Amino acid sequence: MANILVVDDELGIRDLLSEILNDEGHNVELAENASQARNARQREEFDLVLLDIWMPDTDGVSLLKEWAAGGLLSMPVIMMSGHATIDTAVEATRIGAFSFLEKPITLQKLLKAVEQGLARHQLRKTVPVVPSEPEPRIEPTPLPVMPSNEQLSQAQQLFDLDKPLREARDGFEKAYFEFHLAQENGSMTRVAEKTGLERTHLYRKLRQLGVDLSRSKRNAI
Incomplete structure (x- = not known):
């Protein structure tokens, strides 16, 4: 208990x-x-x-x-x-x-x-308490490597990076769900399991993002 x-x-x-x-x-x-x-x-x-x-x-x-x-x-x-x-x-x-x-x-x-x-x-x-060891020497953190112009160009081709964050994130989420719908042949049950969402929440999310559900409804289990 x-x-x-x-x-x-x-x-x-x-x-x-x-x-x-x-x-x-x-x-x-x-x-x-x-x-x-x-x-x-x-x-x-x-x-x-x-x-x-x-x-x-x-x-x-x-x-x-x-x-x-x-x-x-x-x-x-x-x-x-x-x-x-x-x-x-x-x-x-x-x-x-x-x-x-x-x-x-x-x-x-x-x-x-x-x-x-x-x-x-x-x-x-x-789990038994292990005696603490001396703290390791902290090495200087290297400066972050900036993405190349080619990498930035590839990212801009996939997503419109000039949009506000919320709109850009919606674009990514739409592409994410459309990818899984295609992978699972439109099965809402399998997409829900794959993405970790309840089916009702998944339907609501897809409608919010403007994803075409006509194919999903025909093939849903």
Whole structure:
């Protein structure tokens, strides 16, 4: 049995996650905002934390930074959000989050992420502490090599680099999904598995990017 903290400002989500995790035999504590989560973390150790990103007082990423800076990030933290961007998920992972779950969270993905997080936590507790060795001599970092004119020309042929970042990124994502659709003969099921997206989210993303779905609908499994 694990000790799990669930932090989310939505009562329905807190209750649902608590019910599922309790059924799995875990002890669950609930917090509806960052303030309650801080108090709970100061009061006791947790084996895992499920932390929502968008909250009214302090957002989840800021709270994650606080715990990391204060040496309180001793447990795996799984971030949750229905509106976060890829950049937000990457930032949270860089700070120290174990993984990221996109809402609405499926039961299978929730249980898998919790299982993996608890396994990581258990591994940390069982691995013996190795005495620290003297820090290696830090070599000067070489200056970055600038791309050649030929490389820049090839990149500009693939993507319009004069566009704003968001538009350029949309162009890359469209080409990315069109490539996988062609590779999988239009099978939305296989493309979803390949790209790690839920089918509903994949459909929404493709429509947003203006990808032609007519062939995919004919061949989808």
